[in-house]
Amino acid sequence: MTxxxxxxxxxxxxxxxxxxxxxxxxxxxxxxxxxxxxxxGAVPLGILTLTALGLGAAGxxxxxxxxxxxLLQVFADxxxxxxxxxxxxxxxxxxxxxxxxxxxxTLAMSRHEQNRPVSVLVNVxxxxxxxxxxxxxxxxxxLMLGRTGLFAQAxxxxxxxxxxxxxxxxxxxxxxxxxxxxxxxxxxxxxxxxLLETARTLGASRVRTFFTVSLPIxxxxxxxxxxxxxxxxxxxxxxIATLSQGERLLALSVADELxxxxxxASASGLAIVLALLAAGTLGLSRSLAxxxxxxxx
Amino acid sequence: xxTVGIRIAVTLCVVFVLFPVLLSxxxxxxxxxxxxxxxxxxxxxxxxxxxxxxxxxxxxxxxxAAAVVAANLVIGGPxxxxxxxxxxxxxxxxxxxxxxxxxxxxxxxxxxxxTVYPELRxxxxxxxxxxxxxxxxxxxxxxxxxxxDRELRACEDVALSLGSSSARVLATVTVPVSxxxxxxxxxxxxxxxxxxxxxSFFINPPATPMVPFALFDAYSTQRLELASAKTMLFILCxxxxxxxxxxxxxxxxxxKGPTP
Numbered sequence: 194m195t196x197x198x199x200x201x202x203x204x205x206x207x208x209x210x211x212x213x214x215x216x217x218x219x220x221x222x223x224x225x226x227x228x229x230x231x232x233x234g235a236v237p238l239g240i241l242t243l244t245a246l247g248l249g250a251a252g253x254x255x256x257x258x259x260x261x262x263x264l265l266q267v268f269a270d271x272x273x274x275x276x277x278x279x280x281x282x283x284x285x286x287x288x289x290x291x292x293x294x295x296x297x298x299t300l301a302m303s304r305h306e307q308n309r310p311v312s313v314l315v316n317v318x319x320x321x322x323x324x325x326x327x328x329x330x331x332x333x334x335x336l337m338l339g340r341t342g343l344f345a346q347a348x349x350x351x352x353x354x355x356x357x358x359x360x361x362x363x364x365x366x367x368x369x370x371x372x373x374x375x376x377x378x379x380x381x382x383x384x385x386x387x388l389l390e391t392a393r394t395l396g397a398s399r400v401r402t403f404f405t406v407s408l409p410i411x412x413x414x415x416x417x418x419x420x421x422x423x424x425x426x427x428x429x430x431x432x433i434a435t436l437s438q439g440e441r442l443l444a445l446s447v448a449d450e451l452x453x454x455x456x457x458a459s460a461s462g463l464a465i466v467l468a469l470l471a472a473g474t475l476g477l478s479r480s481l482a483x484x485x486x487x488x489x490x
Numbered sequence: 491x492x493t494v495g496i497r498i499a500v501t502l503c504v505v506f507v508l509f510p511v512l513l514s515x516x517x518x519x520x521x522x523x524x525x526x527x528x529x530x531x532x533x534x535x536x537x538x539x540x541x542x543x544x545x546x547x548x549x550x551x552x553x554x555a556a557a558v559v560a561a562n563l564v565i566g567g568p569x570x571x572x573x574x575x576x577x578x579x580x581x582x583x584x585x586x587x588x589x590x591x592x593x594x595x596x597x598x599x600x601x602x603x604x605t606v607y608p609e610l611r612x613x614x615x616x617x618x619x620x621x622x623x624x625x626x627x628x629x630x631x632x633x634x635x636x637x638x639d640r641e642l643r644a645c646e647d648v649a650l651s652l653g654s655s656s657a658r659v660l661a662t663v664t665v666p667v668s669x670x671x672x673x674x675x676x677x678x679x680x681x682x683x684x685x686x687x688x689x690s691f692f693i694n695p696p697a698t699p700m701v702p703f704a705l706f707d708a709y710s711t712q713r714l715e716l717a718s719a720k721t722m723l724f725i726l727c728x729x730x731x732x733x734x735x736x737x738x739x740x741x742x743x744x745x746k747g748p749t750p
Contacts, residue, residue, distance in 0.1 A: 215575050215577060216656075217575065217660060217664065218571045218572045218574070218576040219568070219572065220572060220578070222571070223572035223573075223576075223584075225564075225568075225569075226568065226569030227584055229565060229619070229622055230587045230626065231587070233603065233619045233620065233623040234587065234590050234591055234599070234623050235587060235590065236602075236606060237599060237602025238590065238599070238602050240606045241598060241601060241602035241605065244605055250605055298500075298503070301495070301496045301499070302496060302500065305496050313733075313736045316736050317729075318508060319503065319507065320732055321511075321732060322507060323681070324681040324685055325685065325725070326685035326687045326705075327687060328687050328702060328705055329705065329721055329724065329725075332514075332705070332709050332721060333511075333513075334510075335709070335714075336510060336513050336514060336517060336714070336718070337513065341523075341524055343513060367510070370506070374503075421592070424593055425592075428595025428597070428598070430595070430596065430597045434691075434706065435706065435710075447597050447598070448691075448692075452692070457601075460601055461601055464597060464598035464602075465598065467595050467598060468593070468594045468598040471595050472593035475589075475593045476593070
């Protein structure tokens with residue numbers, strides 16, 4: 194970038210750093226934001242970890258003092274173990290199902306859009322579920338698959354399915370729809386479709402082109418979308434709170450321990466395990482995406 | 491996939507998303523949904539009752555969401571600018587810190603917040619702070635890339651070299667070029683805060699419920715028709731917001747042309 198003498202002079206003015214790159218960027222102005230992140234993000238998480246280790250507040254009947262019991266109860270208790278497994282299964286599984294549908298669809302849409310843009314209406318409809326809290330998605334599932342839901346009137350086998358794993362899966366697929374389709378659409382806008390034309394003219398079949406050309410190009414981004422969406426789905430509480438009559442997920446027990454039994458340390462321990470599962474999925478996917486990106490170069 | 495195939499696939503997705511919404515509307519306008527949708531006839535009674543009951547919570551949530559949007563712009567804007575442009579090594583640590591609320595489930599953060607700041611709870615300040623914390627990462631995600639954009643910075647350089655003051659450049663170059671990203675940040679923040687459930691479940695004082703909590707209450711205690719009616723009113727409040735951002739993005743994209 195060429196720097197004129199005039200802009201260098203501007204850079205020396207009060208509140209601006211010497212480098213022209215730092216224009217309008219000042220630490221004092223950024224401090225309130227950093228403070229919010231520290232005071233309401235990092236500190237509560239730190240305290241939550243201490244509480245989970247028995248070193249912070251204790252609830253009714255909980256003994257204060259260092260222990261790993263609150264963290265490890267999730268592995269000791271068979272019920273909680275099932276909930277942890279279900280959380281991982283539903284969270285990651287629903288996103289993978291969405292990806293299997295979403296990757297070919299958004300890829301094809303991006304190519305189609307080069308000729309004719311998709312209507313605003315389709316974009317709004319594809320984005321709508323992101324504005325719906327999990328509880329609303331749970332309610333939708335009850336309307337369709339609940340005991341007196343629409344599908345129950347069609348066939349009794351569907352009645353009450355909302356509270357079993359298939360129904361919960363359906364709910365979380367709906368929940369992750371915009372969280373998968375949106376980022377994928379963004380990724381696909383920069384996809385170079387001429388590569389596919391080349392592969393096709395060289396005689397590769399559509400399926401082969403998809404698996405040997407398209408997928409390797411988009412894979413790092415897809416892995417990252419998987420992690421981000423799965424972290425939100427694993428941590429989501431509203432949907433399962435509405436569908437809590439049958440099969441359970443871990444988020445439900447976190448809330449129960451606190452609001453129904455006032456077990457602060459126990460709830461904190463479960464919350465930390467849930468957070469580790471969500472953050473771990475996110476971190477793992479980011480590292481994997483990074484590795485894939487590097488191996489391609 | 492050929493053109494017809496794509497159309498069919500997109501249509502199926504549209505049906506997948508809209509079907510439950512339409513079903514909810516049908517239940518909300520049925521006299522008795524147990525007799526089949528509109529089996530006993532069509533009525534606006536449930537919607538009228540729902541509106542009376544849920545109106546205060548809709549208003550309260552809208553006020554909180556508007557305040558959260560303002561806070562995001564006031565503190566998120568400068569923070570995004572600093573992350574995008576400062577050479578400080580500290581910004582990597584701050585970027586990492588900002589991803590925490592995305593990675594850590596809302597209920598975990600809520601438990602942390604009520605343990606540490608119980609005295610902020612009755613006033614509603616803790617709810618507000620929690621919403622700001624949860625929405626700030628989305629504001630940063632929208633603003634940091636555009637503020638880091640080389641072309642934007644080149645435009646600012648040109649304006650400054652022509653003799654404009656910093657404030658004028660900020661107002662006439664930086665903000666207009668970032669308009670689409672700013673709109674994205676505003677809408678996302680509003681929608682997230684308006685529909686946020688975890689914090690309003692754990693942190694909010696029960697005397698002044700937010701609209702997601704009112705919905706949850708309706709789902710667990712009230713008739714399917716009334717719960718549907720309340721859901722419809724909630725969705726009717728959020729759809730215009732989504733439509734606005736889409737239309738705004740489209741118009742700013744077509745105005746922008748090849749060079750910003």
